[in-house]
Amino acid sequence: MARRWWQPTRRDAVIAALTLCGLAVAGFLVALSGVYDIAASRSHLEITRWFLEFGKRRAVATYSLPVQAPPSLDDRNLVRLGAGHFRDGCASCHGAPGEQANPIVRAMQPAPPPLSVRAPTWTAEELFWIVRNGLKYTGMPAWPAPRRGDEVWAVVAFLLQLPEMDAARYRELTRLPPADTPAVAACVACHGDSSSPPVSRLVPRLNGQSQRYLELALRNYAHGQRPSGIMQPQAARLNSRTIELVARYYAGLKPASVPPADAEAGQIERGRGIATGGFEERGIPPCLTCHGGHALATYPKLAGQSEAYIAGQLHLLQKGIRADTPQGAIMTPIARLLSDRQIEDVAAWFASVEP
Ligand code: HEC
Ligand code: HEC
Ligand code: HEC
Structure with a gap:
């Protein structure tokens, strides 16, 4: 059998282990001596900046591999919700069309970059990963509710429109x-x-x-x-x-209804059946027992609420995301009895009812 060009011996292993220990001790001594300058007032060396940027791009690309974007990121409902959150949660650091970031924030190291310029350098999935997880050692915060990826997509939908957005359009979206x-x-x-x-x-x-x-x-x-x-x-x-x-x-405000979305008549009829009759065979009580005019004052009314909001909350309830409160614990098992189609139907009916 031919000998391989290099076969690691015990001696090689000992040398490698000692080198690693030496490097660790050297690193510790550098930190101990305090010579590495961590002042935010001094910018990184060009080579350090390049290395950090390279590492960030590679990490985000790798960790965002399993992320799958929803099909309709240009939906105006997502964009408008994302814009409202951007105004209150992001613009103070990153600035916005027609608005400078706060000077205190611009003294951060690294400083939060203008996202009209930076967002197009990432894919939608990468933006999702960054906004959901934040970036360690930079001051970029993670999303405060880790299980609410659905909300992060609203912000991503907005970021995708940002490069084309002028100050007037931004003001209109966030007035x-x-x-x-x-x-x-x-x-x-x-x-x-x-x-x-x-x-x-x-x-x-x-x-x-x-x-x-x-x-x-x-x-x-x-x-x-x-x-x-x-x-x-x-x-x-x-x-x-x-x-x-x-x-x-x-x-105290008049319960103005949201204009109902297009729903076929059959769907609304099926939804009415669930809301008023429940499903005895599966143990689903009529929704109106708890969500109608005579229900408890601490229970939410659903008539005239948008179908997208109702269906969205039912899916969250199914995942147990509202189960941590006594009231949420009542609703969670009921939501879990509903199929996807029943959720669409009952949401369409409630949306079509005058409040
Ligand atoms: C950026 C947009 C935005 C702003 C600003 C905002 N909300 Fe909300 N609000 C939402 C969204 C989205 C939800 C649904 C959240 C969820 O999934 O639980 C919500 C839910 C609620 C709910 C729960 C309603 C229900 O039927 O369960 C209340 C109450 C509420 N908001 C009150 C307020 C109040 C009061 C303020 C002002 C201090 C406010 N919101 C500001 C977007 C906003
Ligand atoms: C406390 C200030 C702060 C807030 C608030 C903040 N960010 Fe950041 N953000 C940063 C910093 C700092 C970086 C890192 C810049 C770097 O690595 O060079 C960053 C980086 C990013 C990046 C990557 C940019 C790039 O090309 O490296 C995106 C995208 C981003 N933020 C989006 C958001 C969004 C969306 C929000 C609101 C939900 C938000 N940020 C809120 C400070 C902030
Ligand atoms: C036994 C009482 C009860 C029944 C029956 C019931 N719910 Fe609920 N539901 C609740 C309670 C209580 C809450 C409030 C949970 C909370 O405070 O977090 C709720 C919350 C909800 C919400 C969220 C509303 C909001 O504004 O965020 C939706 C949507 C909902 N229910 C739909 C339904 C549907 C559809 C049915 C019928 C299949 C149904 N519920 C049957 C008690 C009930």
């Missing part, structure tokens, strides 16, 4: 409306009020929902018991007085 109560202005920007519907069918209508349900939902978000990277930060800004104030404001 804060004038509001009598300042605490409410940010909420109205997404949820609308008595004269305007929510900006996206993925955003629930709050008008005419009971004050007690709204307060409960806001407290659940604020305490992290109802995961949402979009709503948790909004609710965390409120104190118990402002929670009561915004809840009373929305509870």
Whole structure:
């Protein structure tokens, strides 16, 4: 048998182990001596910058391999929701069309780059991975609710439009409306009020929902018991007085309906059957027992809510994402009894009903 050109011996293994130990000790001594300058006021050497950028690109490319983008990232409901979150959650660091980032933030090392320029250098899947996981050692935060990838896609849908977006279009997408109560202005920007519907069918209508349900939902978000990277930060800004104030404001508004989406008549009929009759054979009680006009004040009303929001929440409930609160624990097993088609049907019916 031919001898291989190199066969590692015991001696080679010992040399390799000693070299590694030597390098580790040298690294420790450098840190111990304190000579490596970690000041953010000094930028990296060009070679260090190149190496970090290279490492970041490779890591993001590798870890985003299993990510699969949904088919319709140009859906305006996704883009509008993503724009609202970008205004409150990203623009302070990254700036936006027509808006500079804060000078304090520009003194970060590395500084958050303008995303109109950088977003097109990544694929949609890579952007998803970055926004969901953040970037270690850079100040780029992870999505606050790790199980809410559905919300991250709204931000990615917005980032994909950003390079073409001028300041006027950005202002139009993210305008804060004038509001009598300042605490409410940010909420109205997404949820609308008595004269305007929510900006996206993925955003629930709050008008005419009971004050007690709204307060409960806001407290659940604020305490992290109802995961949402979009709503948790909004609710965390409120104190118990402002929670009561915004809840009373929305509870007192006329329950303006969201224009129903196109649904075929058969689908709406099937949905009515589930909502009013339930499915005795599978133990599904009629939804209206708990979501109709005579239900408990801490239970949400569903009539006139958009089909996209209802179906989206039922899918989240099925995954157990709202199961950490006593009320969510009631609804979770019911949602799990529904098939995908039944979810579409019952959502279409509730959306077609006048509130
Ligand atoms: C606290 C400041 C901060 C906030 C808030 C923030 N980022 Fe970042 N972001 C950073 C920093 C710092 C980097 C790293 C830049 C680097 O590696 O050179 C970064 C990098 C990124 C990148 C990769 C850019 C590139 O080409 O390297 C994307 C995409 C991104 N952020 C999107 C977002 C989105 C979307 C949001 C809002 C959900 C957001 N960021 C919120 C600071 C922030
Ligand atoms: C960027 C858009 C946006 C802003 C701004 C916003 N919301 Fe929301 N809100 C949402 C979305 C999206 C949901 C659904 C979240 C989920 O999946 O749980 C939601 C859910 C809610 C719910 C739960 C409704 C239900 O039927 O369970 C309440 C209550 C609420 N928001 C109140 C507020 C208040 C009060 C403010 C202002 C302080 C506010 N929101 C600001 C987008 C927004
Ligand atoms: C036994 C009472 C009960 C029944 C029956 C019931 N639900 Fe619920 N449902 C609840 C409760 C309680 C909540 C609020 C969960 C929370 O606070 O997180 C809820 C929440 C929901 C939500 C989320 C609403 C929002 O604004 O976020 C949807 C959608 C929903 N239910 C749909 C249905 C459908 C469809 C049916 C019929 C198949 C149904 N529910 C039957 C008790 C019930």
